[in-house]
Amino acid sequence: MAEIVIKNLTYVYSDESGVALEDISLTINSGEILAIVGHNGSGKSTLAKHMNALLLPSSGSVTVDGMDTLNDEYTLDIRQKVGIVFQNPDNQIVTTVVEEDVGFGPENMGVPTEEIIERVGEALKAVSMSDYARSAPHMLSGGQKQRVAIAGVLAMRPEVLILDEATAMLDPKGRQEVLNIVTKLNSELKMTVVMITQYMEEAVIADRVIVMHRGMIVKDGTPKEVFANGSEIEKYGLELPPMAQLRDELIENGVDIPKDALTIEELNEALCPLLQKS
Amino acid sequence: MMRDITLGQYYNTDSVIHSLDPRTKLTLTFGYLILIFLISKMWLFAFAAAFIAVVTILSKVPFSMVLRSLKPMRWLLLFMFVLNLFMSRSGEVLFKWWIFELTTGGIRQALFMTFRLLLLVMGTSLMTFTTTPIALTDGLEKLLAPLKKIGFPAHELAMMMTIALRFIPILLEESDKITKAQLSRGADLESGNIIKKAKSMVPILVPLFISAFRRADELAMAMESRCYHGDEGRTRMRVLTLKKCDFTAFLVFALVFVSVLLLQNLMAF
Ligand SMILES: Nc1ncnc2c1ncn2[C@@H]1O[C@H](COP(=O)(O)OP(=O)(O)OP(=O)(O)O)[C@@H](O)[C@H]1O
């Protein structure tokens, strides 16, 4: 299984723009859901693009399953193993028919025709878009388009799926659709997921959360650890997830609930007995 | 429902013409164009017209659709007609006024050119009615593939056409949005002379171009991320295969082609 190891990675776009990533070291374990959060321009996308050799380190190294991204013999293998879904679904769908777009990756990999058809069917089924196989992408909703984009990556049978703010342009319904698929892929296919997001409530479902600030990793831990303390997160221009904000306000007002509750369910569990007592 | 503009003129039916390989249709349309240009006797156009009629019936595309495809050409047709009417001066003079001279030869020539154009447009329209643009692109890529050896970018050309088809509706929608945004800021796009109107397009075109470049950049990144590296070692999901009906079509067309040319050369009138 794919493991991404990043060692002392520094990246500079150009001399004027300064350092985009500074001395990043990080190991992404196979099978985990990793959320990356951070203020605009903190380097999240730049980091993601290093994970499948779209960008190459200025110094330091990135390896995927032991394959160094700097070695161009491995480039295609790495990109097959690590797929990225980008923010704007319109700008990553290449052709005018859904199923052909999903087949685009396998076509580039030189997969035989019958197998492409099989993979495309599977991928569309995984994102519940089989009924739209022959549709034109521009006739679909944002959430549907993003699911097609995910299918396009799945058809390459990757081991790591990176979502770079893939839900940012979607409405709440579309966001939920995408999140459900991602968690399903992780639990059923043991796919490693790297989820870059602006929404802290999405980061809560991850196994591990990384906070980036000015090209550096400033926090790395479970959601409970990272979102334990509001003032610390605010230093990096971020807010606590809504439920954690509610939790802190309740605690401030003297309600006795656990200091690490993060989800509606956890709050519910802590609050119901209190309400019944009173 | 909104008409899907990426389908162009495509008119979907389950006909045998629709199921022909795009390469067959491209080649035969090309052959048909050559035939039309080789015909030099007016009455032989009847064969071409009959051929078009038969193909139209087979394709199940309504005749009215095929005729409507001529509508955008009406001014060109009229212009060509009038031009030819007075250009050629042969035969009897029927009418003379100032520098204009109407001759029987002129009438003949004008009718001849008009028929030729009409048949050309109807023939090519039939191809676009029965083939989706994306199938045409695939067909073209395959047909031009041998030219890759001399450095002709067949694959790149087809990829560019595919991407263009994909982004036309997106950019149209976007230009619509930008226009509305500028109008709501009080931009005046309607009044004034041509120069003023052209100037008022600038605030629409500039953001459109900037966005198109950004999109191109992101798309290139997304394609690379999905292992795109030109057509080296690339397989296709949809393979074009010639079927029996393709060979029949070639055979039928060859018969028509040869008999029209034979008639033209053997008959004295
Ligand atoms: N193509 C580029 N050329 C030059 N500088 C760039 C380029 N792309 C990003 N940068 C700079 O690199 C830094 C990190 O950008 P990056 O896109 O990785 O941030 P991000 O965390 O993904 O931000 P966002 O939340 O806005 O997506 C920023 O300062 C940005 O201005």
Ligand SMILES: [Mg+2]
């Ligand atoms: Mg980003």
